[in-house]
Amino acid sequence: MMSLLCLSIALLWAAPNKQYPQNLDKQKFYQSLAQEDLMTIKAMGPVGYRELRTLMQTEERPMAERWSAIIALAKIGREDSIQDLLWTQKHTTWYVRSAGLLALSLVEKDRGEARAKKIMSRDPALLVRATALQVLSQSTNMDRDFLWKELYNPMNFHHGKSLSLRESILKVLSENPQKSEAEKFSILRNEKDKTLSALAQRALQN
Numbered sequence: 001m002m003s004l005l006c007l008s009i010a011l012l013w014a015a016p017n018k019q020y021p022q023n024l025d026k027q028k029f030y031q032s033l034a035q036e037d038l039m040t041i042k043a044m045g046p047v048g049y050r051e052l053r054t055l056m057q058t059e060e061r062p063m064a065e066r067w068s069a070i071i072a073l074a075k076i077g078r079e080d081s082i083q084d085l086l087w088t089q090k091h092t093t094w095y096v097r098s099a100g101l102l103a104l105s106l107v108e109k110d111r112g113e114a115r116a117k118k119i120m121s122r123d124p125a126l127l128v129r130a131t132a133l134q135v136l137s138q139s140t141n142m143d144r145d146f147l148w149k150e151l152y153n154p155m156n157f158h159h160g161k162s163l164s165l166r167e168s169i170l171k172v173l174s175e176n177p178q179k180s181e182a183e184k185f186s187i188l189r190n191e192k193d194k195t196l197s198a199l200a201q202r203a204l205q206n
Helices: 004-013 026-034 038-043 046-057 063-090 094-107 109-122 126-137 144-151 164-174 179-188 194-205
Strands: none
Touching: 026 038, 026 046, 026 063, 038 046, 038 063, 046 063, 063 094, 094 109, 094 126, 109 126, 109 144, 126 144, 126 164, 144 164, 144 179, 164 179, 164 194, 179 194
């Protein structure tokens, strides 16, 4: 029995006299996914969408396939994919959470940024926090105060030494330094991590 979500997607895509296939051509589906041919998958209608969702949730499938399925789900389903994508944010596997965050940011911009902040502050996986930074750095109204706070988040240190995310955060901040941040950058010139101190020095010279 077709779920309400699949029914809504079927209605969304439906056009006069257009018939979607009732059965999935799996060879064509996986070839299209590998080639990022989303138009072909979209033309498969609800059966194509359901296969993306199944692939996303199948633990035995390779990481690259599941990642591609999550992103494709968002691009094809748009707002109708949100409930499926929220499943990724509770997953125990880091790359599922990471791909899901990127996917959600494609279809849910404002709430996606709020979600990215929460994840960047709390997610135990460094690479998921890095994905959150990627989402936030693409915002047209980037919350710089939040990024300054995250620069000193204890999760971004290991045995007192900076993890790579601190460098990534400072790179984002130093791309467009604000005059009001001069003191903050000045303090960072004394960092033991020479990469960070160099970034701070460069920001002060801009």
